[in-house]
Amino acid sequence: MDFALTAEQKQIKDMVSEFVDEEVKPRAAEIDETDEFPADLVAEMGQLGLMGMPFPEEYGGAGLDYHSYAIGLEEISRGSGGLGTIVAAHTSLAGNMLYEFGNEDQKQTYLTPVNEGTDIGAFALSEPGAGSDVPAMETTAVKDGNEYVVDGGKLWISNGSVADTVVVFAKTDPDAGNKGISSFVVRPEEDDGFVVEGTEHKLGDKGCPTAELRFDDMRIPEDRLLGDEGDGFVQALKTLNGGRITIAARSIGIARAALDDAVKYAGEREQFDQPIGEFQAIKHKLADMDTKVQAAKLLMHKAADLKMRDETFIKEAAQAKLYASEISREVANEGIQIHGGYGYTKDFAAERYYRDAKLNEIYEGTSEILRNTIGDWLQK
Ligand SMILES: Cc1cc2nc3c(=O)[nH]c(=O)nc-3n(C[C@H](O)[C@H](O)[C@H](O)COP(=O)(O)OP(=O)(O)OC[C@H]3O[C@@H](n4cnc5c(N)ncnc54)[C@H](O)[C@@H]3O)c2cc1C
Incomplete structure (x- = not known):
């Protein structure tokens, strides 16, 4: 059992800590006050390798172990809780879905820019009637030729209004309970029918937009499915x-x-x-x-x-x-x-x-x- 940080973990901690003390902490009160997404800080974090910490370098990630990622996120959150959520939703949720369940093409196309921080990721699971009770979700994805037609909506989606890539969960077989849920890559800029209804006014976590999303007959190509139908x-x-x-x-x-x-x-x-x-x-x-x-x-x-x-x-x-x-x-x-x-x-x-x-x-x-x-x- 060894409780000491490795040289690499110590290096990450020092690097992120310095960035947080110099760049984040002086901005934290302003981010809290304005509740604006700190796009410039996020871009800088992308350049520092902080937007894809636990993923391999071949997909634009920093190739760090999970301890280092946790240490990095701890430091970022020490500076700003909102920034902590931005990175966590982007990396642990959206990035992880693409890395673990995407095929090679999907990883190259969608994960690489997410890890580089040029694309922002979001993970859209929760709905107004389905928070803890995930299988109660009502969003559906119906196969039509070589496309899926997605209808429904999501609530509380961190980064949802600023994301370039949103991993959306929907029912492909509404009668199959939790085995009828599938996940898809959605690209707000490309996919007609993707609507941001608005963002929440929250107690805290300012700077990370928490969005309500709606999908109106949103057609997405079939190759946006992550894994197999029913795996979601x-x-x-x-x-x-x-x-x-x-x-x-x-x-x-x-x-x-x-x-x-x-x-x-x-x-x-x-x-x-x-x-x-x-x-x-x-x-x-x-x-x-x-x-x-x-x-x-x-x-x-x-x-x-x-x-x-x-x-x-x-x-x-x-x-x-x-x-x-x-x-x-x-x-x-x-x-x-x-x-x-x-x-x-x-x-x-x-x-x-x-x-x-x-x-x-x-x-x-x-x-x-x-x-x-x-x-x-x-x-x-
Ligand atoms: C700021 C913010 C950001 C978020 N970001 C995201 C995101 O990026 N993506 C996403 O998909 N979701 C996101 N969420 C949604 C979040 O995951 C849900 O709010 C959470 O899962 C709880 O669901 P709910 O709000 O519907 O509460 P409910 O599930 O309605 O729960 C209400 C209360 O009942 C309790 N309860 C419910 N079921 C049980 C049970 N079986 N046993 C005991 N108690 C129970 C709960 O613990 C809670 O106290 C976010 C939420 C917030 C507030």
Whole structure:
């Protein structure tokens, strides 16, 4: 057992950390305020190899291991929660679907520009009536000659309004339950009938547009099918398992930012003629915050380790995401508490971390669904 980072992992951490401190952190409040997609930062991240971290170089990726990818995403999320979602949805979800289930042509055509960051990816699974209950989806894809005709709509799609490539799930056999779901590559610029209905006004996660999409008799060529008809549900679950490791990374990054700011503030703010960090109550809060962050990291890297060994990691990914997301919210909450009244204002980033952290408990499997998964696994 070796808990030390390899030379490559350390190099990635240092490189991304420097980028985040110099380019992201100074912009984070503005991104939060304007809620605009930071296209220039994303383009720069593409040039740095941060938009396709875990995929092979032959498809434009950076060829990093999953630990390095998680470390990179943790650092990015330390700078901006919204940017963390942009990268996670683009890479762990859209990119992974193309890499794992695309054929060689699809990988060359769609995955390479996604990994290079010249195309933005999105993953469209959820619908108004189908969030946790994926098989309840109503979007259909009907074969017509050498095309599919897609009708329906999707909700909550991260990057959905700015994406060049959207992986869309639809029912090709509505009577076959979860075995009737298939996945397709959709290209908003090329495919008539792709409509962005609008974007959500959210509590946090600003800068990452969360879009409502509609498909009106949208015709796509048959060679956009990923894998075989009926594979979509299993593909989605496999992809979400890997994605959960990176939502743990986003959670840890936000928690670290909250902790860093709290430590700094506790050293600066004086009450009763001493820094508040000298009070045992505050010192203990900081100690608990860091202990939770360190424990979450171990769970995240354990799940990443199993994934890299090609072993089953469903329970471990669920545990990493469940624990990291909950401690992220708790740590951010204590960050506000340590800042006192100032923490409740926009003068400090503490309140942003809290708003950004909350989302981790909802997407890519709510905490309740993850507890179901872990409990089912224990009782198998
Ligand atoms: C900002 C944001 C970004 C998102 N990005 C994407 C994206 O890029 N792509 C995408 O496809 N989706 C995305 N989602 C959707 C997200 O994955 C869903 O919101 C999530 O799966 C929950 O679905 P729901 O909102 O319909 O809640 P519901 O499924 O209606 O759940 C409501 C409540 O009931 C609980 N519940 C439901 N079923 C059970 C059960 N069986 N046992 C116990 N409790 C249960 C839930 O845990 C929750 O507390 C995003 C959501 C948000 C908010």
